[in-house]
Amino acid sequence: MPPTLPDAALLARCKARRDQLARHMAAAGGGVALLPTAPEVLRNRDVDYPYRHDSYFYYLTAFTEPQALLALQANAAGQSRSVLFCRDKNAEREIWDGYRWGPEAAREAFGFDAALSIDSLDAELPKLLADQPAVWWPFAVHKGFETRVEGWLAAVRAQARNAVTAPHTQHDVCALLDDMRLFKDDDELGVIRRACAISAQAHVRAMQACARSVRQPPPQGLREYHLEAELLYTFRQHGAQSPAYGSIVAAGANACVLHYRAGDAAVRADDLVLIDAACELDGYASDITRTFPAGGRFSGAQRDLYAVVLAAQAAALDACRDGARFTDPHDAALRVLAQGMLDFGLVPRDTAADVDAVLATGAYKRFYMHRTSHWMGMDVHDCGDYAEPGQAIDILPDGSRKRPARILRPGMVLTIEPGLYVRAADDVPAAFHGIGIRIEDDVAIRAAGQPCEVLTADAPKTIEAIEELMRG
Ligand code: MG
Numbered sequence: 444m445p446p447t448l449p450d451a452a453l454l455a456r457c458k459a460r461r462d463q464l465a466r467h468m469a470a471a472g473g474g475v476a477l478l479p480t481a482p483e484v485l486r487n488r489d490v491d492y493p494y495r496h497d498s499y500f501y502y503l504t505a506f507t508e509p510q511a512l513l514a515l516q517a518n519a520a521g522q523s524r525s526v527l528f529c530r531d532k533n534a535e536r537e538i539w540d541g542y543r544w545g546p547e548a549a550r551e552a553f554g555f556d557a558a559l560s561i562d563s564l565d566a567e568l569p570k571l572l573a574d575q576p577a578v579w580w581p582f583a584v585h586k587g588f589e590t591r592v593e594g595w596l597a598a599v600r601a602q603a604r605n606a607v608t609a610p611h612t613q614h615d616v617c618a619l620l621d622d623m624r625l626f627k628d629d630d631e632l633g634v635i636r637r638a639c640a641i642s643a644q645a646h647v648r649a650m651q652a653c654a655r656s657v658r659q660p661p662p663q664g665l666r667e668y669h670l671e672a673e674l675l676y677t678f679r680q681h682g683a684q685s686p687a688y689g690s691i692v693a694a695g696a697n698a699c700v701l702h703y704r705a706g707d708a709a710v711r712a713d714d715l716v717l718i719d720a721a722c723e724l725d726g727y728a729s730d731i732t733r734t735f736p737a738g739g740r741f742s743g744a745q746r747d748l749y750a751v752v753l754a755a756q757a758a759a760l761d762a763c764r765d766g767a768r769f770t771d772p773h774d775a776a777l778r779v780l781a782q783g784m785l786d787f788g789l790v791p792r793d794t795a796a797d798v799d800a801v802l803a804t805g806a807y808k809r810f811y812m813h814r815t816s817h818w819m820g821m822d823v824h825d826c827g828d829y830a831e832p833g834q835a836i837d838i839l840p841d842g843s844r845k846r847p848a849r850i851l852r853p854g855m856v857l858t859i860e861p862g863l864y865v866r867a868a869d870d871v872p873a874a875f876h877g878i879g880i881r882i883e884d885d886v887a888i889r890a891a892g893q894p895c896e897v898l899t900a901d902a903p904k905t906i907e908a909i910e911e912l913m914r915g
């Protein structure tokens with residue numbers, strides 16, 4: 444049985460994106476763009492990792508089968524022609540692995556100008572590239588692809604005696620696609636909203652399950668993986684295809700390990716639990732972190748630091764506006780965190796007199812060592828230039844070079860995720876040892892004068908809301 448075809452609106456958007464890409468290519472002289480999808484990856488003998496398409500390829504095609512490549516021809520007048528290469532129909536393999544569209548049906552159903560067998564790639568691409576001014580492909584994305592491009596170019600050159608010329612220029616097609624993908628249209632925002640709502644619900648479920656299990660522990664005692672199971676259950680229950688990234692469920696001091704994964708550590712009633720987990724839905728990510736007291740009530744020290752991170756997050760959210768710089772939310776969060784570090788003695792007053800001194804000396808980095816934001820979209824760390832295109836590079840007093848940060852515009856989606864991580868150490872107040880807190884939401888920038896849209900607002904984050912939920 445053929446899988447459900449993506450809806451007509453999505454296919455129309457993919458076509459519009461191919462046309463837009465072709466216009467951008469035409470403005471730079473035209474040529475042929477080659478975009479392969481992701482390879483299948485072996486996990487261990489005979490077992491692959493769950494297949495995930497390449498995001499650039501999917502953005503332009505909505506085609507999710509492995510072993511496929513899009514060739515997009517754009518002439519200098521801006522006319523385009525799309526050719527999909529995909530797997531042939533194969534009755535034998537389809538018994539084992541499931542339906543394949545095959546070139547015929549794929550062309551028809553997905554709306555390409557032509558479709559050919561992926562097995563004919565080496566024969567057909569030299570023809571497509573003949574007499575073209577340039578070849579465009581994603582630089583440094585697919586391992587080994589440059590060698591294949593070189594092979595196809597060499598094959599064109601081999602026909603030189605037939606008065607065929609080979610492309611003499613190569614461009615990174617990502618330079619164009621990254622900027623297109625950075626601005627999400629309304630339909631994309633709709634999918635991201637739904638992904639965020641599912642993920643928020645998963646966090647709610649994990650908090651409730653945690654409170655319940657602390658009161659009535661399972662036989663082996665409550666473990667991090669029990670909470671991970673609640674997350675995964677919720678993702679799939681609502682149709683999300685997979686987590687958007689490896690779920691972090693970190694009890695107690697494990698929260699101070701930034702890339703900790705859900706493990707089998709015991710969750711104790713007086714621990715904080717940090718969960719950074721979210722689903723991918725229909726090719727779009729979400730990304731949420733919440734930190735909550737396993738037993739349902741923040742202790743004094745936990746409460747003090749949590750309030751600092753929450754205030755930092757509020758300041759950062761407030762800075763997420765059309766016209767602001769990408770770094771403004773980070774700078775806003777950092778000032779609040781630095782003040783908190785002084786107030787609670789994490790940074791001793793005799794080493795830094797005020798917030799500016801904490802920032803200038805970099806003393807905050809011991810407790811807050813990551814950035815506050817990243818782009819989010821098809822990839823959880825989405826593509827998009829973090830510097831504003833076309834703006835002059837600043838040469839700083841120390842001689843280093845800095846490009847001015849990106850200006851936030853409507854349709855951009857980013858995370859806001861400040862945190863505090865206090866590892867046990869002799870020179871740090873003991874009450875805070877092993878406390879790790881991060882609060883992360885996803886936001887969409889709205890039109891001038893409007894605050895950003897918080898896409899993940901359904902996951903409670905104030906002290907009162909979390910304690911109330913966990914009491915219930
Ligand atoms: Mg995250």
Ligand code: ZN
Nearest residue numbers: 730858860883
């Ligand atoms: Zn994130």
